[in-house]
Amino acid sequence: MLHYARPLARLVAEFEKLPGVGPKSAQRLAFYIMRLSDEEARAFADAILEVKAKIGYCKVCFNFTDQEICDLCRDSRRTDDLICVVAEPRDLIAMDKTGEFKGKYHVLGGVLAPMEGIGPDQLKIRELLARLHAHEVKEVILATNPTVEGDATALYLARLLKDLTPRVTRIAHGVPVGGDLDYADQATLIQAFEGRREL
Amino acid sequence: MRVSRLELTDFRNYRTLKFSPAPGLNLVIGPNAQGKTNILESLYALATTRSHRARRDTDMVRFGADAARIVAEVTRENAGDALLEMAIAAPNGVGGEKKLVKINHGKQARVTDLIGNFNAVLFSSTDIDIIRGEPEERRRFLNYEIAQVSPRYILALGAYKRALEQRNRLLKDVKYGATGIESLDVWTTQIIEHGSKIIERRRAYLDKLSVHAAEVHRDLTNRTETLTLSYAPSFPLSPDTITAEEAAITFKNALALVRRDELSRGSTLLGPQRDDLLFYVGTSPENATDVKIYGSQGQQRTAALSLRLAERRLIKEMVGEEPVVLLDDVLSDLDETRRGQIFALALSGGQTFLTATDVQSLPAATVAEARIWHVNAGIVSDSEG
Missing domain, CATH: 1.20.1050.90 (RecF/RecN/SMC, N-terminal domain)
Structure with a gap:
């Protein structure tokens, strides 16, 4: 069996650790890196190191930021009255792309999952309660994923927040807007059907 | 409903199998461990998305192959014809998806979207x-x-x-x-x-x-x-x-x-x-x-x-339609009366697959009505009587 030269094997092994990257993709990526110029390769390596050195968590919402408090939390055009709770920073990005939501966010850093050793103490829940105590918040929107764990987390928060804020809401899920019912998968349709509302 | 064409690729002991079952009774004949049950298993998997006997879906993949594939042309009375496909990836295979389902060449978002396109009832000697x-x-x-x-x-x-x-x-x-x-x-x-x-x-x-x-x-x-x-x-x-x-x-x-x-x-x-x-x-x-x-x-x-x-x-x-009936090795443990009931069932109208080791043990009347398929070492051959 043919082996890679050691430095190449090391790079392939590093790529294989990335989520969604298997042996074949790792090999393709490593070969691509080898064809880069020295400057391009250095820029790539620097970008990785810079992220590690400069990015941390926002002290308020726990989104990724290179500052003490992130841009979103400091944005004065956003109201402090509304807080949208998400599991991960990538969910925040997805929600905010809509441009519809003008409040602030709170990133939990995961969802309840006893099997992964994640209970309420492992999530940024105490920090969320502190925010509600510090400022009056009119509504908390729970935007965790519609999975068993996401639902359990939303339910846990809803019970906890009930007396701290006038309104706790959960985002709706169902049929994609503008799509044909024909193209939606059965699971989505069933959920949309169960969550139907009166007109 | 019935299967008018079945193709298996790297499924269990079949590298490739293509055959066009008859609308009525199909006798699948061959010695033990030659792949008779595998044919029935593939049809049942199209109805339920899972194997009826494997603990893991990946057991359905031929040893050494990357993925198993089941393709079936299904004729239905009230829903039209459909081409159903299911691919099962080998363990540790490349790529994320373990199972993939297509209906009329269109990839489905979820494997369970296959459900409802094809129905089968499997009778097995282990039903007891x-x-x-x-x-x-x-x-x-x-x-x-x-x-x-x-x-x-x-x-x-x-x-x-x-x-x-x-x-x-x-x-x-x-x-x-x-x-x-x-x-x-x-x-x-x-x-x-x-x-x-x-x-x-x-x-x-x-x-x-x-x-x-x-x-x-x-x-x-x-x-x-x-x-x-x-x-x-x-x-x-x-x-x-x-x-x-x-x-x-x-x-x-x-x-x-x-x-x-x-x-x-x-x-x-x-x-x-x-x-x-x-x-x-x-x-x-x-x-x-x-x-x-x-x-x-x-x-x-x-x-x-x-x-x-x-x-x-x-x-x-x-x-609203007769499901396909799969009779897997059901004859061996039965007495005469119940064997008779099975043969009556096999000829009762819809499409049926019955596995047996030899034709001689079956009643002549049943054999006369049936299409016979011989299975040997993962190869299926057609024979008339």
Whole structure:
């Protein structure tokens, strides 16, 4: 069996650790890196190191930021009255792309999952309660994923927040807007059907 | 409904298999361990998305191959023709998806989207284990057969399993003092929500199935015996508990009563994972007894046969078409009377696949009506008589 030269094997092994990257993709990526110029390769390596050195968590919402408090939390055009709770920073990005939501966010850093050793103490829940105590918040929107764990987390928060804020809401899920019912998968349709509302 | 063409690639011992089954009875003939059952397994997998005998789906992939593929052209009376495809990736294969499903060449978002396009009832020599085996066998029967007619059931089953695992882990951690109890209530709510949907479906399915089972069983026994199916959930459920909402209330109250027990044992004690199914046989419903405990082996075999025949009738009632009948190695353990009943079933109209080691052991009348396929070392050849 043919082996890679050691430095190449090391790079392939590093790529294989990335989520969604298997042996074949790792090999393709490593070969691509080898064809880069020295400057391009250095820029790539620097970008990785810079992220590690400069990015941390926002002290308020726990989104990724290179500052003490992130841009979103400091944005004065956003109201402090509304807080949208998400599991991960990538969910925040997805929600905010809509441009519809003008409040602030709170990133939990995961969802309840006893099997992964994640209970309420492992999530940024105490920090969320502190925010509600510090400022009056009119509504908390729970935007965790519609999975068993996401639902359990939303339910846990809803019970906890009930007396701290006038309104706790959960985002709706169902049929994609503008799509044909024909193209939606059965699971989505069933959920949309169960969550139907009166007109 | 019927399969007009079947293609298997790297499925079990088949590198490639292409054949066009006859609309009526297909006899699949060959020595043991040559691949007869594999053909039936592939058809059943198209109906349920899962193998009826493998513990892991990946067992269906031919050793050394990257993926197994099942392609079937299905002719249906009331839904038109469809080309159904399912690919199963080998363990540790390249790429993320383990299973992939296409309908008329269109890739489906979820594997369960295949459900409802094709229906099959599988009769097997191991069906007697449903009657006399552990409760797990009976839950397995329920899960497969309800799944075949209800995608909603599969969803509830998946979500319930996940919530139950999380809750069990939490109970265990609480028992050993590794974590607090404050999130237990939300996991309880989760298992109630998904569990009550499972209970609703199981009850509704069994209510319908037991009507057919009673009729079929009377016919099979020349009106000498009755068969009654009874759902036995893990907590008392009144007969007028029909909807998931009603079941949820009962489930919740039952869980509240065992809460202390659950905490001291570190495990969930009630729910669909502990359901059972009871079969009562007797000369009349009044003197019927639990056939698992008091039935002879002959009575148990007849009850198993009644169960499958009832399932076939129920699918026809729910789907509006006769399902494909798969008879896997069912002849060897049966006496003359029951063999006769099987042959009558095999020729009763719809498309049927029957496996046997040789043609000589079959009645000439059955063979005369059938299309015969010889299976040897993963190669299927056509022969006329």
